[in-house]
Amino acid sequence: MDFSLSPEHEMTRKMVRDFAQKEIAPVIKEYDRKQEPIPFALKRMGELGILGICIPVKYGGAGMDYIALGLACEELEAVDTSLRVVMSVHMGLCSLTLLQWGTEEQKQKFLVPLARGEKIGCGAFTEPGMGSDVAAMTTTAKRDGDYYILNGEKMWISIASLADLAMVTVKTNPAARKPSEGLSTFIVDLHSDGVKTGDIHGKLGVRAGSTGWISFTDVKVPVANRIGEEGEGFKITMSAFDGGRYTVASGAAGLVRASLEASVSYARTRKTFGKPIAEHQLIQEKIAKMSQDYEISHLLYLQAGWLKNLGKRCTREISFAKKFATEASFNAANEAIQIHGAYGFSDEYDVERYLRNSKGAIIYEGSSEVQVLIQAGYALGLREDKPLRCEPPAYDEKEWQS
């Protein structure tokens, strides 16, 4: 077994790290305080190819693999969660779903501009009245000739007000035998008539990221924009979460690392009782825990990335990675604040932002409670991965780079 990263992975990591450290780190506090997205962030991520990192070259992407995606997310979130959130929805929920379930035509029309960063995508599943219970959604789409007519509202949608396209799951058959069989997924142009978007303010964290809502009033969506078959929406949404959760997991590993690095550097310089606090065992215990949690988070997402490269469904492994790393990132940030004492309580240091940013990931893309249900389901044999009509595509270096 070889645990080493390839030179490509190392260089990818360095490139994304340099970008985030040089261009985002100097301004992040300012935008987090203002509760505004960094205006140039999406554009730069597009120019650098990050927005299409693991999409085949023939679909406008950079042709790297899923491990490269994970490493990029780790580096982005080590600077700020808002950057990784972009990857979770633009890449995880939207682009990777198109890659798995889209027709060749849909890939050419929608995936290519997304991968090139010319268009921004998001994923809209949650509604004001439902989150975890996906099958309970009430936004509807009614077939009318060559169109579907969408009505309803999606809520808590990351980058809703910045995106051009949304992967949206809605109810097409309210009379379905099982509610989950009555859902369908569409790629919706957010510039269409009847679409409105807005931002939610007053969030605990991810304040330099946009989180918003999308309302649909008699929005005409061409039948050609339906992803998969009618009634396949639930399965497609679960695939989308496999992609999204992987980015959340790898990003959270970066957040653990950020808390660890901040803690190590502070503990070495701050002195109490005549010595650096790094020499007090109670502080060492916290740092040791962060460093172990980083290692575990890192290995768990690399395992998932490796399985994704092989084209294996890995909902279970992604769930382990997502739940562990997001909870570890919250704990690490919390302890990092403790290590910083009163200074950690101020936004002069980054660690309070890490704590505020970490909490969301324990709720979104399947809350920790939902992850427990998934994990228990696999462990008890109550849940199995039945074959899908469109399986996640394995990474094939030749094909992806030609």
Next chain:
Amino acid sequence: MKIIACIKQVPDSEAKVKVADDGQVTWGEAPLVINPFDEYAVEGALQQKEANGGTVVALCIGPESAKEAIKHALAMGADEGVLVSDTALEGLDSAGAARVLAAAINKIGGADMVMFGRQTLDNGSGLTPPQTARALGWPMLGWVGQIKVEGPSGSVQVERVLEEGRQSVKANMPAVLSIVQSIGEPRYPSFMGIRKASKATIPVWSLADLGISAPTTVVSRAEISNPPTRETVCEFITGETPEAIAEALAEKIMAEKVL
């Protein structure tokens, strides 16, 4: 147009120099990176390639590990890389490095321009570029912030960024240039470049390949010591009004004889 960018691998800028018991400098376990000043040379070379067509070769003297610095240049967009590596090259001084580089440049088949960073992060003498120009017998254009290649006459006009101001200079090609920050921020590696770099085979030339003997080292370090550690005291100046604070600050500055 053929451009050679000379690059060196150096310890990361965060590295702390230590003077070991034998009086020699060590950088500890510091990560090694492409000399940050040389990234501007690669950037300048790539800009000229884009403007005039041609190829960029990244040339480096160093141990096997220095291939990483070459790969960085390849990932940025350089077309080829060459490493000169030989155990006889340890402790090389700038004049020796210049001789070796000149031989390598000739073996590559010459160039229209050879670009350097203005200095290295480790030695920092800034002497290698002019000494290489001397060894090649080419004009030397130092501290260049802008480059314009002119017509078929084969001359290059540059703007030199000096403390006193800017200076416009023209020289015939081939020429050696040392490049400063005003050339523009070095680009990040692209994913395509990263893939190309990670698959590239980088030829390694020994002194025998270059057909030269090991240069004798004429400059060696007699003694090295760390600068005395500075005691820093932080003092907050308070006052009723901004004017009062400013006055107190001015008095402090005078008393400390800073001005």
